Amino acid sequence: MRGLDEETLDAIREIVNIGVGRAAGQLQEMTGSHIRLRIPDISLLPVSEIRKLEDTYFKANILSAVQLDFKGTFSGVSVVIFPQESAAALVMLLTGENENSPEMDAIRIEALKEVGNIIMNAVMGSIANVLSEQLTYSLPAYYEGPLSGMTWLENKEMIDEYIMLARTNFLLESLNIEGDILLVLEIGSLSRLVESVQMAGSR
Amino acid sequence: MIQEDSAGLSFSPLDMIPNGILILRLDFTILYWNRCMEEWTGLSRDTVTGTNILDRYPTLNSPTVVARIRQLFEGGPAVIFSPLFHPHLIPCPLRSGGLRVEKISCIPYYLAQEKCALVVIEDVTDLTNQVKAYRQMKKVAEEQLDDLKKTRDAIYLANKKLNLLNSITRHDIMNKLTVLLGYLELDSEIAPGSQDCGRYLGIELETAEAIRSQIQFTRYYQDIGIRSALWQNIEELVRTVLPSLDLKGIHMDIALKGLEIYADPLLQKVFYNLIENSLRHGEHISTIRIFASDDTRDGDLGIIYEDDGAGVPDEAKEKIFKREYYKNTGFGLFLSSEILAITNIRIRETGTAGIGARFEILVPRSAFRWVAPANNQV
Numbered sequence: 001m002r003g004l005d006e007e008t009l010d011a012i013r014e015i016v017n018i019g020v021g022r023a024a025g026q027l028q029e030m031t032g033s034h035i036r037l038r039i040p041d042i043s044l045l046p047v048s049e050i051r052k053l054e055d056t057y058f059k060a061n062i063l064s065a066v067q068l069d070f071k072g073t074f075s076g077v078s079v080v081i082f083p084q085e086s087a088a089a090l091v092m093l094l095t096g097e098n099e100n101s102p103e104m105d106a107i108r109i110e111a112l113k114e115v116g117n118i119i120m121n122a123v124m125g126s127i128a129n130v131l132s133e134q135l136t137y138s139l140p141a142y143y144e145g146p147l148s149g150m151t152w153l154e155n156k157e158m159i160d161e162y163i164m165l166a167r168t169n170f171l172l173e174s175l176n177i178e179g180d181i182l183l184v185l186e187i188g189s190l191s192r193l194v195e196s197v198q199m200a201g202s203r
Numbered sequence: 204m205i206q207e208d209s210a211g212l213s214f215s216p217l218d219m220i221p222n223g224i225l226i227l228r229l230d231f232t233i234l235y236w237n238r239c240m241e242e243w244t245g246l247s248r249d250t251v252t253g254t255n256i257l258d259r260y261p262t263l264n265s266p267t268v269v270a271r272i273r274q275l276f277e278g279g280p281a282v283i284f285s286p287l288f289h290p291h292l293i294p295c296p297l298r299s300g301g302l303r304v305e306k307i308s309c310i311p312y313y314l315a316q317e318k319c320a321l322v323v324i325e326d327v328t329d330l331t332n333q334v335k336a337y338r339q340m341k342k343v344a345e346e347q348l349d350d351l352k353k354t355r356d357a358i359y360l361a362n363k364k365l366n367l368l369n370s371i372t373r374h375d376i377m378n379k380l381t382v383l384l385g386y387l388e389l390d391s392e393i394a395p396g397s398q399d400c401g402r403y404l405g406i407e408l409e410t411a412e413a414i415r416s417q418i419q420f421t422r423y424y425q426d427i428g429i430r431s432a433l434w435q436n437i438e439e440l441v442r443t444v445l446p447s448l449d450l451k452g453i454h455m456d457i458a459l460k461g462l463e464i465y466a467d468p469l470l471q472k473v474f475y476n477l478i479e480n481s482l483r484h485g486e487h488i489s490t491i492r493i494f495a496s497d498d499t500r501d502g503d504l505g506i507i508y509e510d511d512g513a514g515v516p517d518e519a520k521e522k523i524f525k526r527e528y529y530k531n532t533g534f535g536l537f538l539s540s541e542i543l544a545i546t547n548i549r550i551r552e553t554g555t556a557g558i559g560a561r562f563e564i565l566v567p568r569s570a571f572r573w574v575a576p577a578n579n580q581v
Binding site (some may be wrong): 029128129156 | 221274306
């Protein structure tokens with residue numbers, strides 16, 4: 001498979017967008033803060049260009065990420081990634097803490113896990129709902145370190161040709177905190193996802 | 204692991220786990236309540252099983268909780284409720300008072316083909332307290348480190364200033380000595396009692412006096428930077444210098460309560476000098492006001508010193524801070540500005556001649572703080 005046609009990409013964009021909108025609503029209700037999540041840019045990145053992803057998108061050395069494995073008709077990992085300082089700023093803004101430290105301690109990690117959990121649940125829930133697919137999931141796990149240290153990168157041979165990248169921004173009050181949602185599919189899963197999307201479109 | 208027996212649902216292995224565990228049906232009916240939950244809530248499983256958790260704990264019935272658990276029943280992933288956002292979702296009192304801090308995970312779970320939510324509650328009270336204590340310790344350590352850095356910078360600056368002052372003064376004294384020696388040599392070549400002899404003697408005395416003045420000047424600056432800069436309560440500091448000044452008939456209006464500034468210990472002399480200058484040059488002063496003003500640029504704090512005396516003529520406003528202006532009348536504004544500069548504090552004169560002197564002491568953000576008055580203060 002060499003990329004996706006525009007129609008399928010649009011359909012995926014819409015599904016992810018439903019999830020992102022739902023997540024924004026829940027975060028807003030939970031924190032009372034005015035939160036806006038930008039409509040994500042969806043793109044496919046050849047797995048051979050993961051290094052580019054590291055260079056281009058994640059200039060920060062240390063990233064904070066929440067990761068969720070899923071299995072079903074299509075399997076893989078969904079990951080919400082923030083540069084570490086953005087992650088701490090996001091948690092502090094959501095919780096009203098006003099400390100300057102960019103450090104992610106145990107309490108902040110739990111809070112970020114919940115934020116990541118809300119986003120991924122909403123996005124993955126939307127995908128499963130719209131495509132009427134049954135998926136099983138792991139518990140969300142927190143990761144801190146360089147992109148290259150993430151476990152799913154260790155098994156590159158298991159990864160499909162492409163990584164789906166949904167780039168969004170969290171707009172809180174006047175601050176712009178960037179975050180990324182990655183969908184890393186196992187071998188063969190991308191074509192099954194596309195089939196599901198096309199079937200859902202024809203229903 | 205979970206079995207059904209004749210007496211109903213039996214989940215003995217889950218009773219061995221030191222976490223609160225409960226199982227919920229789609230309609231939020233409690234199917235299971237483990238021993239840990241019995242212990243934490245004081246409610247027996249017989250009391251709670253079969254009842255609706257939303258009736259028992261109405262606070263759960265909020266969109267941010269219920270809607271997310273419903274997502275799980277609709278096929279979504281596990282739901283995490285973090286202690287920062289939801290510390291006491293199911294209130295569990297502690298024996299020592301207060302409530303346990305909880306981390307809750309809701310996991311999809313199939314029980315006899317029925318999709319349920321397995322709710323696991325971890326007690327993270329100790330962890331939370333430790334993290335908070337660690338944050339506090341870190342904050343204190345950072346403050347101390349910050350103070351140490353400031354002290355190091357102040358010592359470096361004070362040394363630099365002392366070296367500069369030593370070098371300038373030595374240079375000045377050498378110049379004066381050259382003049383003195385020159386005239387003494389001329390003296391030796393002329394006839395005693397001549398007209399020139401008297402003139403030379405006058406110059407020699409004047410030069411020797413200047414050397415004495417310069418040596419005296421070193422007495423005032425020798426203490427700069429000897430002791431580390433420290434936080435000083437300004438109002439208390441100003442009040443301690445007042446008894447040593449003759450302030451008869453002068454109203455002192457000092458409004459600096461709770462203000463501390465980080466400065467060389469010689470700061471006291473700066474205020475002494477300002478008041479002494481008012482008394483010496485103010486001619487007709489009746490009031491001296493010292494107060495704080497944040498109406499400055501760059502977030503600096505201004506400590507304003509005002510009197511209603513003769514004021515400083517426009518042409519002298521900058522000169523009064525120069526070393527050349529030093530008139531052997533004590534500490535002097537030059538040394539005052541040098542003392543303040545050790546911790547990056549500036550001073551300038553902005554009054555109007557004929558109306559009064561006004562000195563603005565500009566303290567950068569890093570060198571001032573407001574503190575609550577001590578309990579023993581009135």
